[in-house]
Amino acid sequence: MDKNWTDVAIVLFPWIGGGAAIVFLFLLFGTRLLQSEPGSSRWHDRAWLSWLAVAIYLVHNVEEYGIDVFGRMTQFPAEICSVLKLPAYPDCPIPAAYFLAVNIPLIWVVAPIAALLSRHHPLVGLAFYGVIFVNLFFHIMPPLVAGAGFGPGTLTAIVLFVPVSAWIIHACFGTGRLSYKALALIFLSGVILHIALTGPLFLFIDGKIGSAALVGTQFANAVLFLLIPWLGENWRGGLLVRPVT
DSSP states (O other): OOOOHHHHHHHHHHHHHHHHHHHHHHHHHHOSTTOSSTTSOGGGOHHHHHHHHHHHHHHHHIIIIIBOTTSOBSHHHHHHHHHTTOOOTTSSSSOHHHHHHHHIIIIIIIHHHHHHHTTTOHHHHHTHHHHHHHHHHHHHHIIIIIOOOOOTTHHHIIIIIHHHHHHHHHHHBSBTSBOHHHHHHHHHHHHHHHHHHHHHHHHHHTTSSOHHHHHHHHHHHHHHHHHHHHHHHHGGGTGGGSOBO
16 A cells, blocks of 8 residues: 555654644753742642643643553554454554544644633633543543443553643633533533534444545634633633633
């Protein structure tokens, strides 16, 4: 099978993202540049926590698309094709461009934009945790409930997503902080993103849309993901972003 640029890109992109994660982690833990209030605790700084979401998801991408705990390369696309009972990757009909479109616009572009906006737009900044909350569910439930082994991404979901998600809920929501209604909106945005991620895939497999439309929906999905928390911040005069008393 001849390789095109997307087949090469899907191999390279997690490692490029992993390099970016190292830079972000250095800035997060070695400097105060990514904090909104440099003199305060980074673990209670919403801007810093927004950037942390970017860094840990880039690490998660390395396990999904780079190398997993069993030493398998590009295993996440292979697992998706297996679950859907399609031919084995890379002969699977799902184009490599789909996996790139799912990850690069959202994680490389939208998530950093959200973190940059976090100082003045707290729901936008924390919205990427909605992706993490939902993604966490899909990675840890199969091993816990169905007895399935570790899949690509399960290790980083347990080691990184579980403790950071628990901390975010504790540090950012409740009395004196954002409301649990704001947390619900963030979770809902993650659910909507995953529906918009998988729905077009099933339409493509059923032959109802082509590969160009499949890829295009994921660019639109990334934009929608920013729009939802922004609209939430402006709902009823900013009710969701007022500190709970």
